[in-house]
Amino acid sequence: MRTSRLEAFSDGVLAIIITIMVLELAVPEGHDLSALVHETGVGLLTYLLSFVYVGIYWNNHHHMFHLVQRINGGVLWANLALLFSLSLFPFTTAWVDESRFAQTPVVVYGLNLLAASAAYLVLQKVIISQEGPSSPLHAAIGSDVKGKVSTALYLGGVLCAVLISDSGPWIAVGCFVSAAVLWIVPDRRIDRAVREVSVGDGASR
Amino acid sequence: MRTSRLEAFSDGVLAIIITIMVLELAVPEGHDLSALVHETGVGLLTYLLSFVYVGIYWNNHHHMFHLVQRINGGVLWANLALLFSLSLFPFTTAWVDESRFAQTPVVVYGLNLLAASAAYLVLQKVIISQEGPSSPLHAAIGSDVKGKVSTALYLGGVLCAVLISDSGPWIAVGCFVSAAVLWIVPDRRIDRAVREVSVGDGASR
Amino acid sequence: MRTSRLEAFSDGVLAIIITIMVLELAVPEGHDLSALVHETGVGLLTYLLSFVYVGIYWNNHHHMFHLVQRINGGVLWANLALLFSLSLFPFTTAWVDESRFAQTPVVVYGLNLLAASAAYLVLQKVIISQEGPSSPLHAAIGSDVKGKVSTALYLGGVLCAVLISDSGPWIAVGCFVSAAVLWIVPDRRIDRAVREVSVGDGASR
Amino acid sequence: MRTSRLEAFSDGVLAIIITIMVLELAVPEGHDLSALVHETGVGLLTYLLSFVYVGIYWNNHHHMFHLVQRINGGVLWANLALLFSLSLFPFTTAWVDESRFAQTPVVVYGLNLLAASAAYLVLQKVIISQEGPSSPLHAAIGSDVKGKVSTALYLGGVLCAVLISDSGPWIAVGCFVSAAVLWIVPDRRIDRAVREVSVGDGASR
Numbered sequence: 120m121r122t123s124r125l126e127a128f129s130d131g132v133l134a135i136i137i138t139i140m141v142l143e144l145a146v147p148e149g150h151d152l153s154a155l156v157h158e159t160g161v162g163l164l165t166y167l168l169s170f171v172y173v174g175i176y177w178n179n180h181h182h183m184f185h186l187v188q189r190i191n192g193g194v195l196w197a198n199l200a201l202l203f204s205l206s207l208f209p210f211t212t213a214w215v216d217e218s219r220f221a222q223t224p225v226v227v228y229g230l231n232l233l234a235a236s237a238a239y240l241v242l243q244k245v246i247i248s249q250e251g252p253s254s255p256l257h258a259a260i261g262s263d264v265k266g267k268v269s270t271a272l273y274l275g276g277v278l279c280a281v282l283i284s285d286s287g288p289w290i291a292v293g294c295f296v297s298a299a300v301l302w303i304v305p306d307r308r309i310d311r312a313v314r315e316v317s318v319g320d321g322a323s324r
Numbered sequence: 325m326r327t328s329r330l331e332a333f334s335d336g337v338l339a340i341i342i343t344i345m346v347l348e349l350a351v352p353e354g355h356d357l358s359a360l361v362h363e364t365g366v367g368l369l370t371y372l373l374s375f376v377y378v379g380i381y382w383n384n385h386h387h388m389f390h391l392v393q394r395i396n397g398g399v400l401w402a403n404l405a406l407l408f409s410l411s412l413f414p415f416t417t418a419w420v421d422e423s424r425f426a427q428t429p430v431v432v433y434g435l436n437l438l439a440a441s442a443a444y445l446v447l448q449k450v451i452i453s454q455e456g457p458s459s460p461l462h463a464a465i466g467s468d469v470k471g472k473v474s475t476a477l478y479l480g481g482v483l484c485a486v487l488i489s490d491s492g493p494w495i496a497v498g499c500f501v502s503a504a505v506l507w508i509v510p511d512r513r514i515d516r517a518v519r520e521v522s523v524g525d526g527a528s529r
Numbered sequence: 530m531r532t533s534r535l536e537a538f539s540d541g542v543l544a545i546i547i548t549i550m551v552l553e554l555a556v557p558e559g560h561d562l563s564a565l566v567h568e569t570g571v572g573l574l575t576y577l578l579s580f581v582y583v584g585i586y587w588n589n590h591h592h593m594f595h596l597v598q599r600i601n602g603g604v605l606w607a608n609l610a611l612l613f614s615l616s617l618f619p620f621t622t623a624w625v626d627e628s629r630f631a632q633t634p635v636v637v638y639g640l641n642l643l644a645a646s647a648a649y650l651v652l653q654k655v656i657i658s659q660e661g662p663s664s665p666l667h668a669a670i671g672s673d674v675k676g677k678v679s680t681a682l683y684l685g686g687v688l689c690a691v692l693i694s695d696s697g698p699w700i701a702v703g704c705f706v707s708a709a710v711l712w713i714v715p716d717r718r719i720d721r722a723v724r725e726v727s728v729g730d731g732a733s734r
Numbered sequence: 735m736r737t738s739r740l741e742a743f744s745d746g747v748l749a750i751i752i753t754i755m756v757l758e759l760a761v762p763e764g765h766d767l768s769a770l771v772h773e774t775g776v777g778l779l780t781y782l783l784s785f786v787y788v789g790i791y792w793n794n795h796h797h798m799f800h801l802v803q804r805i806n807g808g809v810l811w812a813n814l815a816l817l818f819s820l821s822l823f824p825f826t827t828a829w830v831d832e833s834r835f836a837q838t839p840v841v842v843y844g845l846n847l848l849a850a851s852a853a854y855l856v857l858q859k860v861i862i863s864q865e866g867p868s869s870p871l872h873a874a875i876g877s878d879v880k881g882k883v884s885t886a887l888y889l890g891g892v893l894c895a896v897l898i899s900d901s902g903p904w905i906a907v908g909c910f911v912s913a914a915v916l917w918i919v920p921d922r923r924i925d926r927a928v929r930e931v932s933v934g935d936g937a938s939r
Contacts, residue, residue: 124331124335124386125386126739126742127331127332127335127742128335128338128339128382128386130739130742130743130746131335131336131338131339131340131541131746132339132342132343133743133746134339134743134746134747134749134750135339135340135343135344135746135750136343136346137747137817137821138747138750138751138754138821139343139344139346139347139750139754141751141754141821141822141824141825142347142754142757142824144825146825146828146829146832147829150833150836150837150838150839151838152838154838155829155838155842159825167818170814170818170821171814174811174814177743178807178810178811181739181740181743181810192383195383195386196379196383196508199375199376199379202342203372203375206342206343206346206375207346209346209347210346210349210351210364213351214351214352214360217351218355221355222355223355223356223357223359223360224355227360303811329536329540329591330591332536332537332540333540333543333544333587333591336540336541336543336544336545336746337544337547337548339544340544340545340548340549341548341551344548344549344551344552347552397588400588400591401584401588401713404580404581404584407547408577408580411547411548411551411580412551414551414552415551415554415556415569418556419556419557419565422556423560426560427560428560428561428562428564428565429560432565534741534745534796535796537741537742537745538745538748538749538792538796541745541746541748541749541750542749542752542753544749545749545750545753545754546753546756549753549754549756549757552757602793605793605796606789606793606918609785609786609789612752613782613785616752616753616756616785617756619756619757620756620759620761620774623761624761624762624765624770627761628765631765632765633765633766633767633769633770634765637770
């Protein structure tokens, strides 16, 4: 099987996930700026964070399947598992927003990030195990510094939110924002470093 | 007519069906774990089941049209009938969830599964009758053990839910979960058996 | 400009229109069959009718652009006008359903059908005027019996609903259902007749 | 990277944005024409305006990527920023509608138009800076009279809504409608003028 229809379906699902979150934004009952800030301000920032995360996954999915030629049934299901975990973002985002960053919703949001991250790794492994040792994806991944750092940030955030009673959820949100920034901003320095490490890895294999 | 645009349209509809079900997940009013479990727990599992079913249909649709070259008006309408029956899943899923697996909603959910299954078979027949005896799809289907077993499970589930008053709906849900598992898990053993049976069938034809 | 991206965008919009209507289906508050019939029965039939209409438009759109090679800005906007009129179906369908086929909502539904029909004709004319006398679409349309009969049915339905006080809306719905049936069922007899007429027309031109 | 998947994803997101706005249209509680006019009339016009704007952006996006061959990570993120700003239209449209064109919501709608316009310009600049001096997009843009006039109209509208207390919001809406008309109607005169200016610009470079 070729990847084109899997990509088209994933694009469709990701496009819907990234867009329907805006339906959760409550239209303010008041008609002035303070109503907007108080009733929708937090929701807007949470929406932005989740939009960026779905964007990151679309971006990575796009890059990953760029290196994949053929797929089997296992890849289809691993891809669906990733889409399922991402499809929960509108729900966890709405809960975090509605609760104004209460402890449990923030922990659940972090677990959602961890689940998506795990599903992505599983998808990667399934593709590589299907392609065998000559897999171009395997060669391209390298040490995956970004993936490891962001998983550590999600885990750290969840632990902070669980253990530290008052400011924990805010530290957690700080971790989640940092992990997102890590994936967007450094298309210069870290990318080059990662690329060099990967090339080194690829060469040493 | 070529199949590309029918596939793109079906991908779009299936992507929307599989994703908008998450909008039915009620955001818990409480902000702790027990609120999540009590208010959304059942909904999450029902969502997962329906997600898997739409995923199975996308998967099978993908495989089926892999073998189809050209289509006529009849195929377009049979495909729309399948999409219609699948588009009812967000509705039947929400009812099952909201009623906490009451008898009638579970029966209706099972009838929805049966309707989708019947629409899929009709689509298959329309394609084969259009392609004639040399149809590659006809040769590939074989005895369709999986299809028959899962239809029996849907039917058995519906009957259990109708006839057995207390535990009937739960036996039905067990049947529906089993049929879903049948389509996902056994990409090794049963697939090989099915393939051998099909090959045998194909050879004996 | 080539037509591929216009087709992909139209497929996306039509896929969403045809699917989000299911979100308007109210989940019954009761958990038995009578609750389903009374609270959702009418909605289900209205949804089916609108689903079929959007399906007809997708079908015709698909056939039309099959004959189109290149497009200009006017075609893009005429296509968007068609998509806009079709995007109102979820709204008019919900109103018809919620009012249980009251007079005004049925008239508005009929006007929506007329608007979509007019937008489709405009799109056709814009394409043909852009392509000039050698347009393959022009040659293929022929006398467009189906289009004329269905426009007459929409118009007749709207007039019945306006003029006849009690049974008018029901006659109108009968007209709308008949027009839909006209587009689905007769892929044998009428199609052949239409085709012969078209061929005759094409030859005499 | 090639542009096909970015275009498909953008098409998906734009198709969803343009369509889900119809879900915000409140179904009238009454069943007569006055209920429709009073409860949905304003909403319908606001929906039409936002539909046209998303249509304009899809149109321009389509034209822009027609001239782009390859993209990098920066283009992906600039494109996502454009999609994010456009994804806020369902929200700002619903607020403008619900408030019946109150001052603050109209200002926020205008800022949304400005944000989308700015994101579009940034996307253009990122593409051109990636492609270097031989960029076909750079040559095609020319003096971008339309872009400048419409930005001035958005800005003027926002200022009017802020400064003029009573009729300000209505002048603003007039500005926003004019800017939309500017992009649709003049596919003859202004287009030719713009084209000549662009050709002149292109030649003088």
